[in-house]
Amino acid sequence: MLEDPYKKxxxxxxxxxxxxxxxxxxxxxxxxxxxxxxxxxxxxxxSHEVALAATYFGEAAPSSELTPYNGALSVIPIIGTVEAGAFREVDDFDQSEPRTLTLPRDDRFPNARQIGFDVSGDSMNDLKPRPILAGDCAVCVAYEDVAGQVVLRDGMVVVVERTRDSGHFREWSVKQIEIYADRTEFHPRSTNPKHKPIVVHRNFEADDGVKVEVIALVRRIVNEMPGF
Incomplete structure (x- = not known):
């Protein structure tokens, strides 16, 4: 999960x-x-819970790291790999420094954390109008930072986290949202028929009991040419 700046x-x-x-x-x-x-x-x-917590505690919340960036560029950490069907053990003790990208800031969401994911697999190789391919990097904003201002809707491309075994294993994957009256479906867009949608009912429990959460909104896809 993404680290909460107010946890302490x-x-x-x-x-x-x-x-x-x-x-x-x-x-x-x-x-x-x-x-x-x-x-x-x-x-x-x-974000919308911070003021409520401050009221309960009777003190102002500490300054958050989520402050507007006034420069032209942002340094974006690559925090992991998105790959449909690949559950990986969560290493709570991994203290290694992530790779970073330096890109223009996201002017739509200047207060939100920007994070990146390496793309593996072919689960979004048929996305329109632009496929997301293995070797790409999905540059995102953390959804929990913008949940108060962005409503999930049809067509959005998001990073979905599925966890199992009490959170010890997790899968991060890119999906496109389809919303229905009684459920939300997170769809691969792939030429490979093995990839199936994640179907989530209103309690946000997947059909197989695995925990499901949207953790990021995909804002751009970048790639670097090999050989340099």
Whole structure:
């Protein structure tokens, strides 16, 4: 999961007298398990929840790292690989420095974290009007940073996280959204018939019980020519 810049603030305040995960959950309008995920680092505090948490704690939130970037370029970390069907073990202790790209900032979402994913596989090789191919890099904004201003809708291309075995294994993949009255479907766009959509009902549980979450909006695709 993406690191929550307010995690330490939440933990420290929950240790104060009169504060509890149940009380914070009630203020945020979420199940107490969601607060437990914030504390354990499995879920970020969403942008619209920061003010609610500050009211509950009775103090202003600390300055976030999510400040507008006034320069022409942003340094974007490549945090992992998107590949449909590839569940990888989550290494909570990986402290290695990620590769980075330096690209123009995203003026549409200047306060959101920009993150990149290496693309592997052929699950989006038939996306229109531009396919996403193995070797590309998907440059995204973290969805939890813009969830309060962006509603998921048909046609959006997103990075979906599926987790299993209590979060020990996860799959990151690029999908295109199709929204129906009772469900949301995340579709591959591929010439390879082995790739199937992820079907999620309103409780955001996949049909097979695997946890599903949109973690990023794909904003651009970049590639570098080999041999340099």
């Amino acid at each position: 603030w939440v933990i420290e305040n929950l240790e104060k007298p009169g504060m509890s995960q149940t009380g914070l959950a009630k203020v945020l309008g979420v199940h107490p398990s969601a607060v437990n995920k914030i504390v354990s680092g499995k879920r970020g505090l969403k």
